[in-house]
Amino acid sequence: MLPRGRPRALGAAALLLLLGLTLLLGPFLSGGDPERERREPGGPARAPGCARCLLTPRVPSDGQLRGEPSAGLGDHNRSACAPQPPLPPKCEVLHVAIVCAGHNSSRDVVTLMKSLLFYRKNPLHLHLVTDAVARSILGTLFHTWMVPSVLVSFYDAQELKPQISWIPNKHYSGLYGLMKLVLPLALPPSLARVIVLDTDVTFASDIAELWALFAHFSGVILLRLDRLRQAGWEQMWKLTARRVLLTLPATSLADQDIFNAVIKEHPGLVRALPCVWNVQLSDHTLAEGCYSEASDLKVIHWNSPKKLRVKNKHADFFRNLYLTFLGYDGKLLRREIFGCPSQPLPGAEQLQQALAQLDEEDPCFEFRQQQLTVHRVHITFLPHEPPPPRPHDVTLVAQLSMDRLQMLEALCRHWPGPMSLALYLTDAEAQQFLHFVEASPVLSARQDVAYHVVYRDGSLYPVNQLRNVALAQALTPYVFLSDIDFLPAYSLYDYLRASIEQLELGSRRKAALVVPAFETLRYRFSFPSSKAELLDLLDTGTLYTFRYHEWPRGHAPTDYTRWREAQVPYRVQWAADYEPYVVVPRDCPRYDPRFVGFGWNKVAHIMELDAQEYELLVLPEAFTIHLPHAPSLDLSRFRSSSDYRACLRALKEEFHQDLSRSYGASALKYLTALQQPQSQARAP
């Protein structure tokens, strides 16, 4: 729930007011207007006829800057209006820099970006200074988000570290905070202006209004990179920092402390932003003086250590704005900027064409549309530690939606190894999921489970796209391709690794190891601790082979009779509709994304494994058991709609045609199997 920021040395309130959000720096030396300087700090002349202004940049007096109470801020005189700085031309690109490291800050950046994108009307160029984790998460996110008129550049924080690592610093994140000092160096020399944002802010207005202040305070600017460079910023802050360190040898410095010290030495560098651009919730009275006066809040800064739980009589107001964007469906921000030329997003044009070519009258229209949908993907939504490299390690791969969350704890108990799980969620559900994990000691304890959020879009469950996301993020050489309703034998993880080693899977042998599947129809059920116990439960009718009653063909080739007695792995032959759960090398074929909703999604994958001549080897001690659940809505839909089934038949035929194209004559057997009448469309 709470955006997590780094702990921060809360220097003087007045300086935080300047810098907590936005660096408003600019040397006089190079073009400042001292006349204007003297004119403005007391506030502009009041325009008596102006009842309320769209933009009210009030410049606090020096006293206010130091946090002293002032008549100007507190007098509730609402008729004061500054002249409106003109907004930038509609197609002008605004530059924004953000420093971001780690899983939690990456989540914060998403919410910040949603609020920024919701109100913005200009093209944006984001300059993200990131560590490897944030680079990977945000890279995938922005790539799949496909927001028009947003360019993203990444800068490697690792490379900048030498510039600041000499500064004593206690916190991991503190080092990333210090990165702001080197932005003039890190960002391209051609870039003259940039707005620097902390990750814990929420916009309540168009960032163009903030950008406009660059012009308004001519010579007094928001991170005017060009002028800072001219003024020798690099030398300036380093000298100051070294000097401060001489007198404070025992403490560590946060970025804020250094900014404060530099500004103290060079007061002309700084101009205050109107307070509405940095409404901080840590200081109750000062903030309230600002917004009750201003009526138009621009930016909220969650800089209290209590974050959303901050006590403030208007806390609900701020929380609601934050929650608005936390739960906001980010795909709705795929809005173009009218009338500006925009660089086409990679792949977006082909996608648009493919979508445009779809025939709305085609009964499979919805299926084809779903297949073409690019879902936003937030990989490793929660903190995750990649498993150490081990040659025979296996990752359990599965996908789920909200209604299967309650499976996760049991799954963690049954599978002590790494997992890569794709979750199909709305933005709001992703937050519920976060709370669910935080509230569960079992789940919080596991750092080797990677949760990848794929955001919902469309009416059909994109089962194979989800599987492919989870599969692509698996980091071990082998994967166990499972489903979320199955609990593996407690020993399976160890047994699989031993089997992989023994069978020399991957290196010597191109094979898929089959894990025989069973099912129980009971909610309360004592999980068998061995194959012998499982066979007993089978004999007493407490367990069945999977889909024994409804669809035995799906697992018939596994040959359960042989399995009962088997002591060593045995090879089985592919047959129509076979869909076992298998262990394969991570580089196995992907799932075919055309199968959405329910039906045939695993069958097609196994067929492709067979076409690529994977041996199918059944493991004699492996088993996994399906737990009961109410039929999903998609399944009900499949069962009740003949269109749905007809469509699935059409997709199957197209899949076969593609298979023939890829594998030639050897794929003929699949077509023959398809044409047998008993091989009808069905659900898993």
Added chain:
Amino acid sequence: MLPRGRPRALGAAALLLLLGLTLLLGPFLSGGDPERERREPGGPARAPGCARCLLTPRVPSDGQLRGEPSAGLGDHNRSACAPQPPLPPKCEVLHVAIVCAGHNSSRDVVTLMKSLLFYRKNPLHLHLVTDAVARSILGTLFHTWMVPSVLVSFYDAQELKPQISWIPNKHYSGLYGLMKLVLPLALPPSLARVIVLDTDVTFASDIAELWALFAHFSGVILLRLDRLRQAGWEQMWKLTARRVLLTLPATSLADQDIFNAVIKEHPGLVRALPCVWNVQLSDHTLAEGCYSEASDLKVIHWNSPKKLRVKNKHADFFRNLYLTFLGYDGKLLRREIFGCPSQPLPGAEQLQQALAQLDEEDPCFEFRQQQLTVHRVHITFLPHEPPPPRPHDVTLVAQLSMDRLQMLEALCRHWPGPMSLALYLTDAEAQQFLHFVEASPVLSARQDVAYHVVYRDGSLYPVNQLRNVALAQALTPYVFLSDIDFLPAYSLYDYLRASIEQLELGSRRKAALVVPAFETLRYRFSFPSSKAELLDLLDTGTLYTFRYHEWPRGHAPTDYTRWREAQVPYRVQWAADYEPYVVVPRDCPRYDPRFVGFGWNKVAHIMELDAQEYELLVLPEAFTIHLPHAPSLDLSRFRSSSDYRACLRALKEEFHQDLSRSYGASALKYLTALQQPQSQARAP
């Protein structure tokens, strides 16, 4: 998905531009400024230094009004800025009138209101002209929404009908459209200005900017009610309408036709709004000319008959804005207006106090907070016909969340009578629910099932609040208090009505009729068509009495052994933890809202029935069967958290204290029962 509007005669595009959204009417006669009139239509002088304006009220030329292309609209010259009309003072109340009738339009109004409230910064006074259905829905909604600084007044459309019913009109909704003609008459004489909105518009900006145009066009105004009345509007439109009818005897008139005709006769009445205030999606080219120029879209008008499916190369942009508010969590709009005195909402102050008095360290804090939560309620979310009055009719009452939607079809097959169902949903889920019902022939065919949406808020399932909403909306003299996971015997509805009549329930006898409950643990299961069949299934172990394995106490007093043989209703005695499913008169006690999440919610209700001396009569031919489902997350939480269970114990004790207070010594037996050690906290 699609907002439904009424079919509309699409008069001249130019006039729709004026009137589709907002009536911009004002007679010259009374204070108009002809000089200004002549000066402005060509557009104001251009301000060369102004790159982009926050507000660009461009007044189209006459040619543009007629839909002709014009250099002014199409030249993409973005530097033109009109002088900004000052916004109204921040605490000025803005008046908005909306005509709304029926279930579907009431839903549309909610989305419109969300977009309006999201951007507004002024107090609002809504003037809603409604039929009885919309009055009831919107009355409940606004009462429970509790948005500060929003006053709502209702006006009975029925009373206004005689004013317009003489106009030939083909459509039910058309009559409501005509209501706009009589707004100057219907609204209070003291009201001088009002903005009139169709239900199918979405705001993309602060309505204060629209209100500001009242001032900008001095003498040329948005529904200046005062001046319209002065000018004799009533007579004016009626005369015109009669005259038009003489020449068009065969057709019917929509409001738009009459407005068009009046304006043709009195062109001075009208002033065009800047086109950004009415971006219509029916006319592609004209609208695009407007918004690609304006960059700041203010209002989108979904006036194409295709609504959201409209073909427009920017359709995604508009759809996304609409969907933003469709799925927006309305509770986040409970934001106060800073610095304005506001009338306290009824009950809001006590609620605030009660919430403020809660102790955050209390382990039951979350429970107590949930109990005090006022959920937004949208009664009869879908079209509904109240059942005809029948003296022994019974409504099935139940509550559910998204994960039980798949029960609805089966329930409809088992219960052919009226139902009142409370659904606990997010705003986004409410839309999914709508599609689910529309896609189901079984559900769409039923007009006697009332769905009441209670919007989610908080982490604990407010089971008893939901039951009370469904119970309060039941319209028959009797109710069957069921749960969503149960399917009643096919004959139950008829049998209950016959039993009620026979037993003279309610009039002669204060009793609760017990419907014995059973359960199956199997997904596929052939529902018994008679008591005899049910007994067979019991004997073969396909069915059990409800919670036979986990919690037999819950239904033990029903005495299933006696029931097997019973031919006539028999009386049973209350015992601790008894929680049968019962049929009672509609005026039975409400459920105690302190029980949230899971546990003890029905037990407490049955205890209260017993305290009020309801006889408990078991019906010999009645039965209902619980279907299996995966344990809900709340239940898992109950089972795993000792705090949760401790808290439930505390709530039970408080309930008993209250019971003793209400019923005196006779309630002692409940306390004794509670203190028996076996009566522990448990889940239903």
